[in-house]
Amino acid sequence: MDRVNAPSPAAPLRASFLRLFTVQASWNYDRLLGVGMGVAEEPLLRGLKRDGTDGAAYRAAVARGARFFNAHPYLCGLAVGATARAEYDGAPPDEVERLRTALCGPLGALGDRLVWAGWLPLLSTAAVAAVALGARWWAAAVFLLVYNAGHVALRWWALHAGWAAGTGVASALRHPVLQRPLALVGPAMAFVAGVCLPLAARWLVRPFPLAVAAGSAVVAAVAVVLLRWLPGRVRSLWLGMGAVALGLVGGWLWR
Amino acid sequence: MSAGTLALLVVWGTLVGLDLVSVPQMMIARPLVAGTFAGLLLGDLEAGLRLGIVFELFQFDILPVGAARYPEYGPATIVAVAATHWLGHEDAWGIGVGLGLLVALFAGSTLHVLRTANARAVRRAAAQLESGDVRALARIHAAGLARDVTRAAFVTTTGLAAAWLLWRVGVAGLPSRVFTLSAALGGGAALAAGVAGLLRIVGRGAGLRWFAAGLAGGVVALWIA
Numbered sequence: 001m002d003r004v005n006a007p008s009p010a011a012p013l014r015a016s017f018l019r020l021f022t023v024q025a026s027w028n029y030d031r032l033l034g035v036g037m038g039v040a041e042e043p044l045l046r047g048l049k050r051d052g053t054d055g056a057a058y059r060a061a062v063a064r065g066a067r068f069f070n071a072h073p074y075l076c077g078l079a080v081g082a083t084a085r086a087e088y089d090g091a092p093p094d095e096v097e098r099l100r101t102a103l104c105g106p107l108g109a110l111g112d113r114l115v116w117a118g119w120l121p122l123l124s125t126a127a128v129a130a131v132a133l134g135a136r137w138w139a140a141a142v143f144l145l146v147y148n149a150g151h152v153a154l155r156w157w158a159l160h161a162g163w164a165a166g167t168g169v170a171s172a173l174r175h176p177v178l179q180r181p182l183a184l185v186g187p188a189m190a191f192v193a194g195v196c197l198p199l200a201a202r203w204l205v206r207p208f209p210l211a212v213a214a215g216s217a218v219v220a221a222v223a224v225v226l227l228r229w230l231p232g233r234v235r236s237l238w239l240g241m242g243a244v245a246l247g248l249v250g251g252w253l254w255r
Numbered sequence: 256m257s258a259g260t261l262a263l264l265v266v267w268g269t270l271v272g273l274d275l276v277s278v279p280q281m282m283i284a285r286p287l288v289a290g291t292f293a294g295l296l297l298g299d300l301e302a303g304l305r306l307g308i309v310f311e312l313f314q315f316d317i318l319p320v321g322a323a324r325y326p327e328y329g330p331a332t333i334v335a336v337a338a339t340h341w342l343g344h345e346d347a348w349g350i351g352v353g354l355g356l357l358v359a360l361f362a363g364s365t366l367h368v369l370r371t372a373n374a375r376a377v378r379r380a381a382a383q384l385e386s387g388d389v390r391a392l393a394r395i396h397a398a399g400l401a402r403d404v405t406r407a408a409f410v411t412t413t414g415l416a417a418a419w420l421l422w423r424v425g426v427a428g429l430p431s432r433v434f435t436l437s438a439a440l441g442g443g444a445a446l447a448a449g450v451a452g453l454l455r456i457v458g459r460g461a462g463l464r465w466f467a468a469g470l471a472g473g474v475v476a477l478w479i480a
Contacts, residue, residue, distance in 0.1 A: 021279040026399030028373035035377060035384075039396045042389060059387025066384050066392055073280055116318055117456045120282070125453070127287055128311055129473075131304055133480055140291040140307070148281050190462040193453040194469020198477055200308060200449065204442040207346070212435055216443035223447030227316070228454065236316040236448030237326050237356055243444035244353035247437030254432050 009163060015043035016080060017159050023076050031068045037076060038066025044084035044163070061087045064096055070104050072111020074154050079103045081162025082169035089166050099167060106173055114178065115154075118185035123147050125189070125196035132199035219243050256297070256341070263296050264333060265411050271329035272407025275319075276366070277400055284329035286310030293336040302339040305348050306332055309442060310355060312449030318456070327362035330407065331355040334414030341422040342434075349438030350426065351418075352445070358414040365406050373399045 023036035045065065048058040064083070071079060079100060086096050127135075127143040161172040172178075201220075205213040223243070226234045267289075274284040282288060287307040294303015310332040317325045335355030339348045376395050377384070383391035457466045 022277065022396070022400065024280070025277040025403065026373050026377075026396045027276055028370050028377050028399070030374045030377045035392065035395055035399070038384075038392050042392070059389075061387070062389055062392065063385050063387040112318070121315065121453065121456055124285055124287065124311060124314075128308055129476075131287070131308055133476070136304070137291050137295060137300060140288045143285075144282065144288060151281065186462055187465045190457045190465035191469035191472070193457060194466040194471070195473040195476065196469075197446075197450060197453065198470065198473035199480075200312065201446050202477055203308070204446060205439070208435065208439050212439045215436070216439040216446075219440045219443030220446045220450070223444050224450050227447060227451035231455075236313055236444070236451065237360060240313060240441060240444040240448065241353060241356045243440040244349055244356070244437050247349055247440035248353070248433055250440075251430065251433030251436035254436065 009044075012043040012046065013081075013159060013163060016040050016084075017077070017156060019043070020073075020077050020080065020155055020159065023073050031066070032070040033073070033076060034067050034069045037069045037080060038062060040076065041065040041080045041084050044080070045087060048087060057087075060093065061096075064093060064100075067097075067100070069100060071107035072115060074115055074151060075107040075111045075158050077155055077159030078107060078162040078169060078172060081159045081164070082166055082172075083162075085163050085166035091167055095167065099169070103169065110173065110178065110182070114182055114185060115151075118182070118189050119150055120147065122185060122189035122192055125193045129192065129196040129199050132196070132203035219246075260296060261415065264293060264337060264415060265408060267292060267296065268330040268333045268411025268414070269404060269408040271333065272327065272362070272410060273400075273403055275327055275329055277403040284327075286314050286328045286332040289329045290332040290336050293333040294340075297337065297340045299336070299340040302336050302348060302351070306335045306339060306351055306355065309348070309352055309445040310335065310359075312445040312452075313356075313359075314452075315456070316448040316452030324367060325363055326356075326359035327366060327410070328355075328359050330362055330411045330414060331359035333411060334358045334418050337415055338418035338421055341418060342427045344427065344431065344434045346431070346434035346438040347427075349434060349436070349441045350421065352441035353437065354414075354418060354421065358410065358417070361413070362410045365410055369399075369402055369406050372402055 019040040023033055023040055026035040027033060042062055042065070045058055045061045048061055049055050069079065082103070083096055083100055086099055123143050123146055127139045130139040157177055161175065162169055165172045205216050208216065223239045226239065227236060271284050271289045274280060274282070290303045290307025290310060294300040310328045314328050319325060332355060335351035338354050339351035342350060376398060380391045380395055457463055
């Protein structure tokens with residue numbers, strides 16, 4: 001395909017950015033995030049209608065955009081921006097496909113480390129610790145505000161970085177905006193998680209008499225051993241239901 | 256409790272259910288947020304915070320990656336808060352945890368049904384999608400969203416109905432020790448889920464050393480607080 005001048009980016013980027021918040025709305029086992037990616041990319045592709053092929057290039061690009069894709073939802077913008085830019089830059093269809101495929105793994109792994117195993121547990125363990133130390137509803141409100149400041153900024157940066165980089169998007173993955181937080185968030189999360197657990201434990205058992213609190217501690221210890229040493233075979237949800245059931249029966253029989 | 260509050264709980268549960276995957280993933284689906292706001296709606300912040308923390312600990316054991324199947328703890332927390340509030344006993348949150356875990360399991364299975372239905376819709380429109388039909392693309396996306404709204408509302412309503420039923424059949428009249436022991440053991444299991452989940456996220460090496468340092472800091476904070 002010939003190179004087509006990319007449109008003035010502000011309005012399409014805004015539309016694409018807003019659509020990216022729904023990127024998983026049609027999540028399915030066939031294309032995973034693909035349909036949502038196509039929906040988010042479409043505003044950026046409208047300039048392709050002017051390429052003189054009666055919209056064929058636009059429709060072909062929309063079809064490519066909606067194919068199988070999987071990555072962390074907050075970083076999908078990087079792929080949306082990069083592939084849309086590649087379409088304008090005249091990249092051949094198979095190169096666009098390869099770009100999408102190549103981005104799945106890195107964006108997934110990066111997002112999981114940065115967000116699911118970093119930013120999110122860092123702030124949620126901090127919120128749990130704050131409530132255990134006496135904070136009220138505002139602990140949840142502060143968690144939401146701070147978390148989403150990072151979340152929205154990451155989505156915005158990802159889309160703009162992808163659009164700016166096009167097929168050279170690999171350089172965006174090495175950008176300090178991603179790498180510096182990645183180096184800091186893991187240790188910070190581990191430290192705050194450590195602080196949170198003893199505080200949460202005391203907060204949970206505080207209302208109980210000593211003997212009952214001891215029973216709670218025994219259940220916790222046994223459950224940790226089972227969850228750590230039989231991962232996959234023992235699930236915390238079933239252990240939780242078993243523990244509550246044991247409490248109901250034990251409380252009924254207890255005289 | 257007024258019908259207005261009940262309706263607000265259903266709306267809140269629906270938004271929380273949508274937030275988990277579909278839109279906008281701003282983490283109102285986190286149990287601490289879902290539970291706290293449900294507590295505020297019911298005028299029982301204490302129950303909201305307690306169930307919020309308990310289910311947040313269970314949530315630490317979940318990593319929502321790829322096509323993994325997992326329980327859904329957001330609407331479950333709202334149901335657990337409502338059950339605890341309706342039962343009216345200070346330790347009723349143990350029974351709330353039990354019901355919430357059942358709802359989480361059920362809600363997780365509805366996610367699988369939703370994804371399968373979305374896949375069927377995509378397969379039906381495969382030719383249109385491959386021809387770059389933007390209307391078909393938008394229709395499939397909007398239909399997926401509508402399915403998730405329905406799913407989340409259904410899960411929340413069913414869960415709240417179960418909570419109401421618990422209260423209606425006289426669970427509130429159980430001996431006090433039943434509430435106390437179920438709460439203590441349920442809380443212990445939640446703590447174990449939190450420990451196991453966080454240790455898995457932390458991993459080994461430097462992360463584990465930072466975790467140990469934090470643990471020491473937490474114990475010091477216990478002495479000071």
